Every structure is written in C-alpha cells, then in structure tokens.
Amino acid sequence: xxxxxxxxxxxxxxxxxxxxxxxxxxxxxxxxxxxxxxxxxxxxxxxxxxxxxxxxxxxxxxxxxxxxxxxxxxxxxxxxxxxxxxxxxxxxxxxxxxxxxxxxxxxxxxxxxxxxxxxxxxxxxxxxxxxxxxxxxxxxxxxxxxxxxxxxxxxxxxxxxxxxxxxxxxxxxxxxxxxxxxxxxxxxxxxxxxxxxxxxxxxxxxxxxxxxxxxxxxxxxxxxxxxxxxxxxxxxxxxxxxxxxxxxxxxxxxxxxxxxxxxxxxxxxxxxxxxxxxxxxxxxxxxxxxxxxxxxxxxxxxxxxxxxxxxxxxxxxxxxxxxxxxxxxxxxxxxxxxxxxxxxxxxxxxxxxxxxxxxxxxxxxxxxxxxxxxxxxxxxxxxxxxxxxxxxxxxxxxxxxxxxxxxxxxxxxxxxxxxxxxxxxxxxxxxxxxxxxxxxxxxxxxxxxxxxx
Amino acid sequence: xxxxxxxxxxxxxxxxxxxxxxxxxxxxxxxxxxxxxxxxxxxxxxxxxxxxxxxxxxxxxxxxxxxxxxxxxxxxxxxxxxxxxxxxxxxxxxxxxxxxxxxxxxxx
Numbered sequence: 001x002x003x004x005x006x007x008x009x010x011x012x013x014x015x016x017x018x019x020x021x022x023x024x025x026x027x028x029x030x031x032x033x034x035x036x037x038x039x040x041x042x043x044x045x046x047x048x049x050x051x052x053x054x055x056x057x058x059x060x061x062x063x064x065x066x067x068x069x070x071x072x073x074x075x076x077x078x079x080x081x082x083x084x085x086x087x088x089x090x091x092x093x094x095x096x097x098x099x100x101x102x103x104x105x106x107x108x109x110x111x112x113x114x115x116x117x118x119x120x121x122x123x124x125x126x127x128x129x130x131x132x133x134x135x136x137x138x139x140x141x142x143x144x145x146x147x148x149x150x151x152x153x154x155x156x157x158x159x160x161x162x163x164x165x166x167x168x169x170x171x172x173x174x175x176x177x178x179x180x181x182x183x184x185x186x187x188x189x190x191x192x193x194x195x196x197x198x199x200x201x202x203x204x205x206x207x208x209x210x211x212x213x214x215x216x217x218x219x220x221x222x223x224x225x226x227x228x229x230x231x232x233x234x235x236x237x238x239x240x241x242x243x244x245x246x247x248x249x250x251x252x253x254x255x256x257x258x259x260x261x262x263x264x265x266x267x268x269x270x271x272x273x274x275x276x277x278x279x280x281x282x283x284x285x286x287x288x289x290x291x292x293x294x295x296x297x298x299x300x301x302x303x304x305x306x307x308x309x310x311x312x313x314x315x316x317x318x319x320x321x322x323x324x325x326x327x328x329x330x331x332x333x334x335x336x337x338x339x340x341x342x343x344x345x346x347x348x349x350x351x352x353x354x355x356x357x358x359x360x361x362x363x364x365x366x367x368x369x370x371x372x373x374x375x376x377x378x379x380x381x382x383x384x385x386x387x388x389x390x391x392x393x394x395x396x397x398x399x400x401x402x403x404x405x406x407x408x409x410x411x412x413x414x415x416x417x418x419x420x421x422x423x424x425x426x427x428x429x430x431x432x433x434x435x436x437x438x439x440x441x442x443x444x445x446x447x448x449x450x451x452x453x
Numbered sequence: 454x455x456x457x458x459x460x461x462x463x464x465x466x467x468x469x470x471x472x473x474x475x476x477x478x479x480x481x482x483x484x485x486x487x488x489x490x491x492x493x494x495x496x497x498x499x500x501x502x503x504x505x506x507x508x509x510x511x512x513x514x515x516x517x518x519x520x521x522x523x524x525x526x527x528x529x530x531x532x533x534x535x536x537x538x539x540x541x542x543x544x545x546x547x548x549x550x551x552x553x554x555x556x557x558x559x560x561x
Contacts, residue, residue: 094533095537095541100522101520101521101522101525102525102540102541103522103525103526103532105532105533106532106533106535106536106537106540106541107533107534107535107536107537108536108537109536109537109538331537332537332541347537347538347542348542351538351542351545351546352545352549354550355546355549355550356538356542356546429549430545430549431545437545
C-alpha cells in the first residue's frame with residue numbers, strides 16, 4: 001500500500017519556516033518571499049504569495065499575471081509564440097480544428113453568449129511612459145496598444161481572479177499534449193541551487209532534481225549530520241554540493257566526510273532514491289522514515305474528506321470514501337477558452353457526464369455537497385452555490401440552489417459508477433481521456449501519470 | 454472469418470524452447486524420460502505479419518472501413534451549418550454513452 005500522502009516530515013519541512021516566522025511575529029508570507037529570486041520589476045508590480053503556485057507576479061491591485069505559452073496540439077499549435085500576442089477582442093465563431101479527427105469550421109456553442117479572448121484575459125497594458133526592465137519588455141499589439149511581456153511572453157489578467165493571491169485562471173501544473181493550451185501564472189524563479197527544480201502537484205510544490213526525480217529527506221538526520229551511512233547511501237544517494245557551492249537562505253551544506261558535501265534544505269539533508277523506477281516516482285516515500293520534500297504544501301482539503309488507496313495511487317475521497325473528481329475542459333477554438341468553470345458554457349460537461357441531459361448528469365456525476373453552514377477552508381477549497389439544472393452559479397436566494405465543494409472555484413464530483421471506496425471507474429471519462437473535456441480522479445499521489453494534470 | 458483466414462497470410466513464428474531433458478531428472482541425478490512421453494515447451498516469442506495484396510481486394514473484397522475523419526465527413530457534409538453540440542459532442546456521446554442501436558455506418 002502506498003504511504004505517499006503520509007508525509008509528516010515533508011509537512012514539517014514545509015511548515016517549519018512558517019512556525020519560525022510566526023513565532024517571531026513575521027507573516028508566513030516571509031517564508032515564501034525567501035523562496036524566490038528577487039528580480040527587477042517595473043513600478044506598480046510586485047510578487048504575490050499564493051496557495052498552490054507559490055510566488056507569482058501581480059499588479060498593484062494584487063491581480064495575478066498569466067502567460068499563454070505555445071502548445072503543440074494534434075493539428076497545429078495554439079497559444080502564443082514569444083513576442084506575438086494572439087488574444088484579441090474578436091468573438092470567434094468556429095472551431096480551429098486543432099483536435100483531429102474534428103475538422104475546423106464547426107460553429108461553436110452558445111454564440112450569443114460567447115466571450116472574446118480579451119473578455120476573459122484582459123491584457124496587461126503598459127503605460128505610455130513605461131520602460132522595459134530586466135526580463136520585462138513591451139510589445140505593440142496589432143491594435144496599436146502596448147502590452148507588458150515577461151521573458152518575451154505577453155502578460156494577461158484572468159477575470160476569474162478577484163482577490164490578491166487568486167490563481168484561478170491557470171496553473172503551472174504539467175499538462176499533456178491533448179490538453180488545451182493552458183494559461184500559466186508568471187512568477188520569479190525559485191531560489192534553489194542548480195540541479196534542483198520545483199514541480200507543482202496536487203499535494204504541493206514538490207522539490208525534485210532538474211531531471212524530475214524526487215528528492216527525499218530522512219527522519220533520523222539532524223541539521224548537520226546525515227545518519228545515512230555508506231551502505232545506506234548506496235540506495236539513498238546524497239544530493240552532493242560542488243566544492244564552490246555555498247549556503248544561502250534556507251539552503252545549507254553539511255560535510256558527510258572530508259571533501260564530500262551534501263545539500264540540506266530547511267536544515268534537513270537531501271537525497272535521491274536509486275530505486276525510484278522513473279522520474280516523477282514517489283516510491284521512496286513508501287520506505288519508513290523517508291519523505292518527499294515540499295517547498296510549500298497545498299492547503300488541507302476539507303475536514304471530513306478522506307484519502308483512499310487505489311490500484312494507481314491515492315485519491316481524495318468524500319466523507320463516504322468515494323473518489324472525488326474534477327472536470328477539465330478547453331474548447332477547440334483558436335482562443336482555447338476554458339469550459340470547466342461555472343461561468344462557462346456547460347454544454348461540453350453535460351455531453352460528457354450524461355449525453356446532454358442535465359438531470360441524468362446529476363445522477364451520473366453528483367456534486368460533492370457541502371453540509372449546511374459549512375464554509376470554505378481556504379482560497380483553494382471553497383463552498384459555492386450552484387443551480388443544479390444549469391450548472392452555473394445560482395442566483396441569490398434561489399430556492400433549489402445546492403451548496404457544493406469547489407476546488408479552485410470549480411465544483412468537484414463523485415461518480416455514480418464507483419461502488420466502493422478506492423474505485424476510480426470514472427477516471428479519464430471524456431474527450432481524449434479527459435485531457436480536454438472530461439473528468440479526472442483527484443490524485444493526491446499518482447504512480448503512473450507522472451504529475452500530469 | 455474461417456474462410457477468410459487462408460487469404461490472410463499470416464506468418465506465425467513461435468520460438469519454442471523445449472524444457473531441457475536434462476532438467477527432468479531423478480533425485481539421484483539420473484536422466485529419465487518425461488512422464489507419458491510429454492514434452493513441455495515455453496513460448497518465448499510470437500511474431501505476426503500481415504501481407505496486403507496489391508489492390509487489397511482479396512483480403513478486403515468490400516473495401517476498407519472508413520477512419521474517423523472520413524466518417525465525420527460522411528455524417529456531417531454540411532459542417533459550416535452545424536454546431537459543436539450536434540457534431541463533435543454527438544460523436545463523443547456515442548463513445549461515452551453508447552446505446553444498443555446498430556451503428557449507422559457500414560463495417561466490413
């Protein structure tokens with residue numbers, strides 16, 4: 001049985017600095033601030049801390065900035081190449097035919113209500129007297145307006161974000177080739193030594209090597225001593241630091257033996273696991289005493305939710321133990337607009353969940369209801385009011401509205417075809433195995449998908 | 454299917470390794486004949502090859518089946534007048550919510 005989500009040491013590692021700062025009266029955000037490289041920014045912009053994505057760029061009002069990187073799809077590319085804004089105020093009416101076997105030129109649904117790209121993704125305009133600085137540059141759009149870019153990617157806001165720290169429009173999660181060209185929050189690089197990387201996962205921001213192998217910590221180690229002897233180190237490979245490396249911030253170096261230096265993060269020596277079968281594996285955390293290392297843990301899920309073991313890893317489950325699913329959707333327009341939020345058209349979801357019948361949809365894929373009076377537990381996990389017939393947000397005082405749990409402002413579901421805890425029979429239901437229009441199990445630890453959203 | 458098999462020339466190569474007779478031995482190490490004269494084999498490889506005749510008429514006298522793109526063109530010749538809901542999503546619904554109704558397109 002995988003023990004993946006029981007990572008007390010990982011939790012301690014991720015939380016230790018929060019505790020330290022709390023004790024000293026400094027805000028927890030100081031921990032995040034210490035975790036990224038300070039880069040020059042134009043006046044009016046700053047770095048905002050977020051629950052799932054860590055530090056991101058934001059404007060003076062705290063609105064998160066996004067890029068739309070080019071993404072290869074089956075019949076071509078979508079998104080933006082460097083220096084070329086492609087999101088405008090034209091309302092597109094037909095499909096782009098990027099997803100074979102479906103051709104271009106099919107009328108998009110609900111055209112009378114369809115937004116333009118910039119309705120959902122307002123460009124981050126540059127003032128007339130704005131000056132480039134560092135990786136921040138300015139591009140002239142085809143309508144003559146000027147737009148900020150970061151690292152040559154044009155910047156946008158998301159209309160889904162309402163408060164500083166919201167990152168509801170996109171994610172840095174890894175996504176597959178059949179996924180829509182997603183929007184990605186822009187932010188400063190993490191403060192990590194060369195050879196390491198940070199990966200956004202459901203459980204948190206995971207520390208890995210630059211080749212995507214998990215990094216581990218051992219609960220017998222002390223801040224300056226590794227208890228993993230030479231025999232142990234044949235399997236648990238110390239993350240060695242070069243001779244010229246020096247401690248910085250939360251990163252320190254211990255000397256295992258004369259001349260052999262090992263990286264430590266938050267005062268815990270780091271290792272990789274020689275028996276991990278492939279990159280993205282978390283199997284080392286199944287060994288007692290060993291844990292994955294997180295730069296930042298994701299917010300806890302609602303109190304009465306549970307964790308269930310399945311044949312393919314661990315999933316989040318409702319209070320009855322039934323697997324929780326998220327719905328993912330992006331349309332086949334050149335804009336790649338999302339269709340997985342209650343504000344979006346629901347025709348795609350109804351097609352997948354019930355063949356188009358909203359009533360059947362409620363039976364096949366019921367919402368995870370929130371108990372009366374229960375409030376959201378974080379910005380990530382909220383309780384929203386839904387009109388069950390339309391799938392949109394309910395009107396104020398609507399009599400038949402239902403209160404449901406939402407992850408990143410989108411409802412979560414269970415599957416009518418799951419019979420017992422641990423079933424994931426609904427995972428991958430929908431177009432291109434749910435990469436584009438369908439339902440995915442809420443993996444807390446995936447042993448096979450290698451971190452893909 | 455039975456009469457079609459001879460026309461589909463299949464190269465079926467089985468690499469079989471006989472369990473070594475020397476592995477069948479009495480407790481004292483003396484080689485003995487296999488029980489009932491049976492010999493055990495282990496299949497180690499299986500190779501299939503399909504050869505197509507020049508016009509494919511011999512093995513597929515009714516022609517090839519359409520692929521999904523061709524089927525889509527047959528089903529929806531007027532896509533410029535149609536919406537995603539009654540074309541693409543309808544196709545996906547047939548995949549994810551199938552019925553017992555026969556498929557409208559021929560299958561050879």
